[in-house]
Amino acid sequence: MIVAPATAADLADWADLRQALWPDDGLDGHRAEIAGMLAAPDLANFIARTEDGLAAGLAEASLRRDYVNGCETSPVAFLEGIYVMPEYRRSGIASQLVAAVEDWARTRGCSEFASDASLDNLRSHAMHAALGFEETQRVVYFRKVLD
Template sequence: MKVRRASVDDLAAWGRLRLQLWPEISPDELVDEQAAMQEAPDQFAVFLCEEDGSVSGFAEASLRQDYVNGCETSPVVFLEGIFVAPEYRRRGVARRLVAAVEDWAREIGVRELASDAELANTISHLMHRHLGFEETERVVYFRKEL
């Protein structure tokens, strides 16, 4: 099991996993988002886990300059997305991916790693707790059409 930063050669494999996590993304959005991340490596870091020639999971992280709920410093690194292919779960892939994000955050002088999860995604809540995150807040988003 090897965790490394994604390169342009990984766009297809990384994209296939992104679509499993966010199936609502259109093909154009997928390409645009990946390009934006690749073009700003100081702002975004993408890590892939590779096993036996297959990419088993990814983690995307960003450097957030704006206020992040529950954090005490700024900027912080935010875990924007993490996904492990079903057949590779419960073997420590997410643990390794989050450790790589933490290393990146420390390298760039950041002291807090933040994240979020849907209220119903209790497996993600367990993963966060088991990986050392503490819960800070629960929020409900609202919108009004104007």
């Protein structure tokens, strides 16, 4: 498996992987967001490809300078999204993607790496634990519409 920073040449595969991870956003929305992400200095985006060049997974991360729940330092690298195609899961790709983000984070002065998952996403919880993350907090957000 080859893990490398995502570039404009990866646009089609990158958008397809994002669509698989976040299906409600639509391919056009993903393409537009990727265009902006390519120039952002505080973002890291990696694509994992097979030896044959097939896109197998992605990791997207940001550098968060504000407070991150459960962290004590700043800046903090934050895993915004990670996805591995089902046929490639349990083969170490997520670990390779996370390692690439960790390397990127260290070069930016980070000593902590954070992520999140919804309370009901138990598969994501298990993946995070397998990748060395530890749970720090559980949060339920509330909202009230004002007239």
